[in-house]
Amino acid sequence: MMTQLNQRVLAIPKSLIHDPFWSEYIRLVRKVVVPYQWEALNDRVPEAEPSHAITNFKIAAGEAQGEFYGMVFQDSDVAKWLEAVAYLLETQSDPDLEQIADEVIEIIAKAQQPDGYLNTYFTLKEPGNRWTNLAECHELYCAGHMIEAGVAYYQATGKRVLLDVVCRFADYIDTVFGNEPGQLQGYDGHQEIELALMKLYHATGEDKYLRLSSYFLEQRGAKPDFYEDQWEKRGKTTHFPQLTMTFDHAYSQAHLPVREQDTAEGHAVRLVYMCTAMADLAAETGDPGLLEACRKLWSNIVNKRMYITGGIGSMEHGESFTMDYDLPGDTAYAETCASIGLIFFAQRMLRISPDSKVADVMERALYNTVVSGMSQDGKKFFYVNPLEVYPAAHGKNRIYDHVKPERQGWFGCACCPPNIARLLASLGDYVYTMQDGTVYVQLYIGSELNTEVNGKLIKLEQHSKYTSDGEVNFRIRTEEALRFTLALRMPDWCDRVEVTVGGEWHEFKQGDQDGYIRLNRVWEPGEEINVVFSMPVLRMKAHPLVRQTFGKVALQRGPFVYCLEEADNGAELYQLKLPRNSTFEVKRDDRIHEGLNVIHVNGERWMAAENWQEHLYRSDSNWIMESTQLKFIPYFTWANRGLGEMSVWVEEALPI
Amino acid sequence: MMTQLNQRVLAIPKSLIHDPFWSEYIRLVRKVVVPYQWEALNDRVPEAEPSHAITNFKIAAGEAQGEFYGMVFQDSDVAKWLEAVAYLLETQSDPDLEQIADEVIEIIAKAQQPDGYLNTYFTLKEPGNRWTNLAECHELYCAGHMIEAGVAYYQATGKRVLLDVVCRFADYIDTVFGNEPGQLQGYDGHQEIELALMKLYHATGEDKYLRLSSYFLEQRGAKPDFYEDQWEKRGKTTHFPQLTMTFDHAYSQAHLPVREQDTAEGHAVRLVYMCTAMADLAAETGDPGLLEACRKLWSNIVNKRMYITGGIGSMEHGESFTMDYDLPGDTAYAETCASIGLIFFAQRMLRISPDSKVADVMERALYNTVVSGMSQDGKKFFYVNPLEVYPAAHGKNRIYDHVKPERQGWFGCACCPPNIARLLASLGDYVYTMQDGTVYVQLYIGSELNTEVNGKLIKLEQHSKYTSDGEVNFRIRTEEALRFTLALRMPDWCDRVEVTVGGEWHEFKQGDQDGYIRLNRVWEPGEEINVVFSMPVLRMKAHPLVRQTFGKVALQRGPFVYCLEEADNGAELYQLKLPRNSTFEVKRDDRIHEGLNVIHVNGERWMAAENWQEHLYRSDSNWIMESTQLKFIPYFTWANRGLGEMSVWVEEALPI
Structure with missing residues (x-):
């Protein structure tokens, strides 16, 4: 294939993260995850199955004796x-x-x-x-x-x-x-x-x-x-007799030429890795057919097959997509790696053109599924990220076998932990994109960007209290005054942003057509921009064809999707309802996560009016309601306080 | 073991069925099922996998040449x-x-x-x-x-x-x-x-x-x-390497001595077959420990682990029980054979002592799961009996792989069809029990019983319009006037029965402590008893710890549990609600099933107020309601009008 005329592609500059939320995770990758993995690769972790991975290389290099051990x-x-x-x-x-x-x-x-x-x-x-x-x-x-x-x-x-x-x-x-x-x-x-x-x-x-x-x-x-x-x-041999990789072509997206695929099928990680390459290639070659295929697959994933947490893959079988609007919370797969792959795909799509909606998805996956994937000490991981868990049923009803209600140590087939490690260690590659004298802010993560704009070196400092208060401060360091555009992504959860620049206060209700607020001006050295995103508690609903969430509501504030946990709300979370017009109280709660907020709200607990004793079914029973306080915590902080129920979606109490 | 002193055991007399509902099914067994099975056993059904079962016997008998073929x-x-x-x-x-x-x-x-x-x-x-x-x-x-x-x-x-x-x-x-x-x-x-x-x-x-x-x-x-x-x-060989029968002891109830088992674990059919034998043996020997084990297992099944349709087995894995109050409708196993086994178990329990609640369960399993198991032409069968089906998700989300949304032809491993055949062909063994000059009516099925009571021959005719109208007429044929007791089971769904006997009208609100209305009198030859069971539409609820049905209601009228089908109510059944105080209209509908009734009721269809287009999640949406007519049909008649959604449970519209 000959490379077509190269279209104009956005650049992805590297920034250095200094962020009150993310720096700690990156520190964990440096101090805990990568050193631990090194021990594991060398078979020095007593509680883990031997990896043998380094030894395999040594044997192949002629530096050790022995046989290959491990997965292919x-x-x-x-x-x-x-x-x-x-x-x-x-x-x-x-x-x-x-x-x-x-x-x-x-x-x-x-x-x-x-x-x-x-x-x-x-x-x-x-x-x-x-x-x-x-x-x-x-x-x-x-x-x-x-x-x-x-x-x-x-x-x-x-x-x-x-x-x-x-x-x-x-x-x-x-x-x-x-x-x-x-x-x-x-x-x-x-x-x-x-x-x-x-x-x-x-x-x-x-x-x-x-x-x-x-x-x-x-x-x-x-x-x-x-x-x-x-x-x-x-000779018709197979390495994995229990699997059907050879014949289930959709599993590895080999059922159709990639340009003809317009729905997300098969193994979720495989699909988003493929799409990442397709988008990268389409950006580079400007091939319109390939670009169209990327857009169709992107649209199908994010508009039909993605959990509100940015998780993808609705079933354990094949760790795969299922169909449009099929998003079960309790039997979800939503593998951490798949959301990481979705972020790769988003980043490549953002090279093609600025699109705040694409960055919104990147943010959603990052602040919910990916960060949920690692414990706050860097030692335990979720592979599967369910949206609803009833631990008592685990081990009993085997449809939940793939879902762990608590984060696990590093496993034999350790795909997710190193994937989290490499994403977080390179998080500076996801904050900005640049084109034609415009710096696009895709993520509001405290960072330092050293780059060249319109032929001049600049340092762009971002100081972020985004996760706690929705406040972000930019400082532009240049040698001399310089005109360029700073394009701020208007997040999909925000309907009002205040920007103070050059002593002037501006209010924006929306961005340009592609979702960015463009500040084009001559920036003085050291000039500051203060940005305050209005961060209301949103009552999110899913498309009415998602049968698993119909009649339900999920809370989101800023980039975080929230959830109910048994530790705060008692067991039998399915008995809770959130009234349609209740008032939210947002409160900082450092016990849940340093600097972050929880949401308190008046709710309802429904129950049977009668003492059911040994009855299993009866015709003379009524559901009655008792007022209760509900407490929602950021989804990613779940499962840090012992085994318990969790649910992202809660029944909305509806008027008759 | 020595047989202990034989306790008084109830007798199970055989009656001959002549019933407007059941005779047709028995005719199908005679005219369709048994002849078809004979052809299948002889490998003369072109569309079925060869059975080879008769040939295996011929080879073993020396009457044919060849090798064994088939399952163990x-x-x-x-x-x-x-x-x-x-x-x-x-x-x-x-x-x-x-x-x-x-x-x-x-x-x-x-x-x-x-x-x-x-x-x-x-x-x-x-x-x-x-x-x-x-x-x-x-x-x-x-x-x-x-x-x-x-x-x-x-x-x-x-x-x-x-x-x-x-x-x-x-x-x-x-x-x-x-x-x-x-x-x-x-x-x-x-x-x-x-x-x-x-x-x-x-x-x-x-x-x-x-x-x-x-x-x-x-x-x-x-x-x-x-x-x-x-x-x-x-030498550690196995016949079925993919199964773990040898090591999963609970699967075949080998995890504990049977007397120590007090919860229903493992493969549902195996458990109820075992319990059937235990109850038979306990009846015969009067062994109190064994009887206690039977009662505990019975109680655990029917009070904690049984679907409202009398189905048992909450998961496909091992075709097994899961845990108390875990009764998912869409991933249910609820195998037809397991409900048949539950009926066997019930019949043996009724030999030990009269107990209307035990017969209630027998009736529930028979009129719902068992009869649902066979199509109305005797040619197609359900092995799995779900309570909720969204066919569009089948084949896509593989957690439903075991659930067929339409009845299937006779399979290779054909356990359910012959089990239905032998149960229906012997249905006359389940109608009555007898003891001490009392004839207990356990099932209200049109039939003729010839037996001896208090030393005299009697013929007890039962003419039943039970399934359509709740009316049953008994006629006692004796040579001469004879005193004995006719004990009528008060069904659990009935709170008022009118009995006219000897020209006198009686009303009963409940039975004796064991649930039977005992009519003890001197019966004249040819005397008639007219029984009219009040048959209201019941709003059934499940125990509040059943998370899958919380807030939901199912309709039952007489022995039949009802369901919603897409053919009557449109797709997206999960969007429907049944208001708490709606009025039911019961209407005969021969198109659904000859002589039976459907239920019409005002309902609600909830939907999103907005046009969602390509959105998957949004924060500015409300659920709104539109009035609609709901039509419920007897559960067992589902899946006779093409592929479509079905649900037994429907959200109850609750006041704020």
Whole structure:
């Protein structure tokens, strides 16, 4: 494929986070998550199943004896760890950590085969079977994660060792796959290399990586089916007999060519990783068909298939999407990784054009599902993020087996924790986008941006009390007065923002058509902008075709969706109702989360008027109501006070 | 175990059904179900998977060549068919059918091994492995069904061939299992032989069969675990690697000695089959510990774990019970066979003592789940009986995979259809119980009972318009005037019954303490009793700890639970509400079911006030209401008018 005329693409500048809410999480990634993962990768965590991931590389490098152990995708754990390390080094020097990483990279480089191939599972365990089972064996997925690590480490440290390794690997892959005679016309069962190759293209400027990414994307869903063809050729063997990856094409979005897909189907993480690559490629090439496919898939996800918490994936089976408007709260999958992938997709869409609604979704996923995914000590994680939990039924009714009512330690198949780590460590890449002398503020996160606008260096400081009070202060540091546009995203939860700039007070009820308030002026050095977002408690409702939430309401204030917990409201949360016209009292509650607010409101507890004793059914009973105080806490803070019920949605008390 | 002093046990006389509601179903069993099953057993149904069940017996009998084909429990299909045939022959002569059955019995007799063993799977396929895998291989389960067939055929025809076969088989089993050296101290993974041996004991009067039944019951749950012990001894092989029968002891109620079980756990059918045997044995021996265990398990099922339709089993996983008050409507299992087993259990409990509440449950299961299980042409069946269905989500959200929104043809593992057939063909065994000159009317089904009361022959005719109007007429045919008691069950749904007897009108608001209205008098030959049950539409509620139905109401009239269907009420049934004080109009509607009534009532349809377009969530929306007419139909008649939504429970509109 030839690259079409490059359209104008927004830039994504890196900022440095200093935020009262997020800095603590990033500190945890640095001080707890990444060190813990390093111990785990080296099998030094007694309570965890051995990872063997580092040892696998050492064996492949000839530095240790033994056999491969772990999943087919075990290598990717090392890659994700290295990627997170790179982001940490990028923002703060840490010679000890860098030295460890350098040593790991040296082992990886030695484990690379002479032809460029790099995968310890196939090298050690099935040396003759490279590329024979793309549907199941994650070979290109692992390659993709290593490429991401190589790019990140190069950008953080300037060191090329791992970048060169992954370039050689990518060059080799480029010889294996393609439409020439003797090449495989295929693609991986788990999308990842597509977005990684786009990163490699951005880092190196080499068109061939963009072309290879495009090849994998365009090949997906071609007939005859690649997975089945490989299955026939290898004698109908499978690695995971209990799974049906080869035949369930929609599971890995291989049911249709990607340009023809207009609904989000199959495994949620795979879909958003694929869309991330598609959007990156569409931005780069300006290909209108690909862009249209991205927009359709984005729209289907966020307008039909996304939980109010920014979670995606309505069922455990295949960790998958189900259908429009099917959003069960108690049997949800809503994997943390899938929301992280949705944030990747959003970021790439924001390169194509500014659109506050896209950033709204990014914010929703980040402040609710993603941050819920990690405990406030960085040691425990949610993989599944339900919107309603009745712990007594867990272990009893097995439809909840995938849902854990409390955060868990790091597991054997540890996808979510390192994904949280790499996202939070690189959070500075999500705050701003830039184009044509305009700086778009996509997220209101305290940070420092050093960049060039209209040919001049600027430092843009953002001081944020966004999560607690909706207040944000910007300070522009320049050498001299400079005209440019600061475009403030008008959040979807806000209908009034006060902006004080140059001593003048302005009120905005909405942004421009794309949702941004554009402040275009000549900025004096040191000039301040004060922004106050009105942050009312919103009574959110879901589309009336969402049968699981019909008649119910959820509270949101600022970026946070709220929930009820048993610890505050007693058990049997389903018996509670929120009257239509009750008044909210917003109160800071540091016990729930430092600096954040909880919501108190008059509510109702409904109950049976009668003593039911041993009855299970009766015809002479009435529901009666008793007034009660309800307390809502930010969703992401749930499950920090022991086992208990939780619910985001609550019945609205309706007038007759 | 020695039989204790026999307590006074109620008798279960056989009546002959002539009922405007049930006779048609019994005719279908005779004319459609049993003939169809005969074709299926002989592999002459082109659209069905081959059964091979008759051929297996022919091969084992030396009358055909070939290999065993089918499930380990394939023999039981033949046994259940023979049992149904026996009940049909008992109530109506059919020489052709009897000849076919005699021929099958001849083959079965030839397939019996010299030592009495009878099982085509082990005889043909694993001749050396008899009794090596009781957890999984259903050997005693198949034996039990054959014993039930042998008893039924003997009682229907007086022919002893099959009875002698199963006696020899039981005698042989009695040598294999027991506490003597060299005997197996075990029991089957699927309870069935226990209740069958009790039937054999009743038919033959041989104490050893009662003792063997008792042995199997008492051995269950003993430590060390029998299944695991067998698994070790046979080299840790399994027949069904995907199942965990050997280790999940609660699945087959082997987690505790049966006397210590006080909650209904595990596979629902297994539990109620076990309880049926326990109650039969307790009735016979008067063993107070066993009786207490029966009462506890009965109480736990019907007061904590039963759907309003008489369905049991709240989840697909293990087709099992879950926990108290966990009764999801849409992911229910509520297998037809489990409700049939619950009816068996109820019948045995009614032998111990008259208790209208036990018969109420029998009626609830029969008139709702069981009769829902078969289509009105006898050709299609429900295995799973959900209380709420949104067909659009089926095939999309896989938590519904086990739930079919339409009745299905006869399957490979065809447990429910023959179970319905044998229950309906023997329905005359469930109408009455008798004791001490009292005839208890347990079910109001048009029928003729010929029996002896106080030493005199009587014929009790019941003419029933119970299902349509709540009216029942009894006529007592005797040679001469005779004093005895006719005890009428006061149904749990009725609070007023008018009884006209001897020209006198009586009104009863309740029965005696055990729930029966006792009419003790000298009956003149030909005397009539007219009974009119007040049959209001009841607004049923479930216990407030059932979170799935909280705030909801279900309608019941007479024995029928009602439901809403999309065909009458439009789609999105979850948007409907039933006001607290609405007036019901009960109307005969022969299009729904000949002679039955539907319920019309003013209702509400709630909707969003706004046009939601592409929004998924919004904060400025209100629910508004529009009046609508609701139509409820008897639950069992659902899914006869094409694919559509159905719901038993509907939100009650509550005053603020």
